[in-house]
Amino acid sequence: xxxxxxxxxxxxxxxLTMTGCATNGGNGGGGGGGDDVxxxxxxxxxxxSGWRSANTESLKNALSEENGFKLIFNAADNKQEAQIAAxxxxxxxxxxxxVIAPITVDGWDDVLKEAKDAGIPVILEDRTVSASEDLxxxxxxxxxxxxGELAGEWAVKNADGxxxxxxxxxxxxxxxxxxxxxxxxxxEGSTIKTLDSQTGDFTRDGGKKxxxxxxxxxxxEINLLFAHNDDMGLGALDAIEAAGLVPGQDIKIVTIDAVHxxxxxxxxxKFSFIVECNPLLGEKVAELVKKVVAGESxxxxxxxxxxxxxxxQAKEALPTRPY
Ligand code: GYE
Numbered sequence: 001x002x003x004x005x006x007x008x009x010x011x012x013x014x015x016l017t018m019t020g021c022a023t024n025g026g027n028g029g030g031g032g033g034g035d036d037v038x039x040x041x042x043x044x045x046x047x048x049s050g051w052r053s054a055n056t057e058s059l060k061n062a063l064s065e066e067n068g069f070k071l072i073f074n075a076a077d078n079k080q081e082a083q084i085a086a087x088x089x090x091x092x093x094x095x096x097x098x099v100i101a102p103i104t105v106d107g108w109d110d111v112l113k114e115a116k117d118a119g120i121p122v123i124l125e126d127r128t129v130s131a132s133e134d135l136x137x138x139x140x141x142x143x144x145x146x147x148g149e150l151a152g153e154w155a156v157k158n159a160d161g162x163x164x165x166x167x168x169x170x171x172x173x174x175x176x177x178x179x180x181x182x183x184x185x186x187x188e189g190s191t192i193k194t195l196d197s198q199t200g201d202f203t204r205d206g207g208k209k210x211x212x213x214x215x216x217x218x219x220x221e222i223n224l225l226f227a228h229n230d231d232m233g234l235g236a237l238d239a240i241e242a243a244g245l246v247p248g249q250d251i252k253i254v255t256i257d258a259v260h261x262x263x264x265x266x267x268x269x270k271f272s273f274i275v276e277c278n279p280l281l282g283e284k285v286a287e288l289v290k291k292v293v294a295g296e297s298x299x300x301x302x303x304x305x306x307x308x309x310x311x312x313q314a315k316e317a318l319p320t321r322p323y
Contacts (some may be wrong), residue, residue, distance in 0.1 A: 212308025230262025
């Protein structure tokens, strides 16, 4: 059985290479015979965080050979030009569909038009873009503004009057922009005072360096930290402990993602609250790709729900968390 399937996959792959550009024009049709291998180019942001690793793994698992896909994977090291170049190369290779986790919101119009003109459907996953909706087939992701709002609501209830510093995600990314909007909305009318806010680029290293700077400048005045993701919060933990302060006590830390190391820090009492951001989008992406390639209509938007965790809930959830 497996051998037969592999044979079919191989024939499909050869057919694809042979037809090359011809696939471009006649794409999307065919009424989905089911046996044809679908070639997908996936332009990932990079490998900045634990969330990103889990997201990459989820997409690789779902867009697998056994599931009828040939995946061409590219990670752009968080550089927008590199990501756009990867998408262009997918277009030139005449793939059947393109999946993008867009690093920044802006700058996508031209390349999305090029994909559209080549007849290649684009599925966006994770972050959003400012380009017109008719330039892509569908988007699946999370409600980042809601995530920021939930984090902010916790802070207002549990740390009102605090002196806050913020570690922002990648500048110009919808994840950072929308989380900041949601957080500010929740803090309206509160007595939390923002001392400083800077980007740590969603990385541990970035979080650590920026937090070191904050600690040098404001010292023990700081008693609340909002990090746009777990990894920056984890980097900040090192800086806080090195400064002789106790995370969770001297400085309350609120983050977003709920990846394993973040949940461990929460269960250990070092973080105070995490808003989840679900990275397991692979199956939904695969389903959308299959449908659009078969010419079926799909929802323009799919929002995956998130939950929140305090320290006790993290202890309970940790043993069974899949990532
Ligand atoms: O929160 C962060 C990652 O776009 C939701 O990107 C994603 C964010 C996630 O690097 O850890």
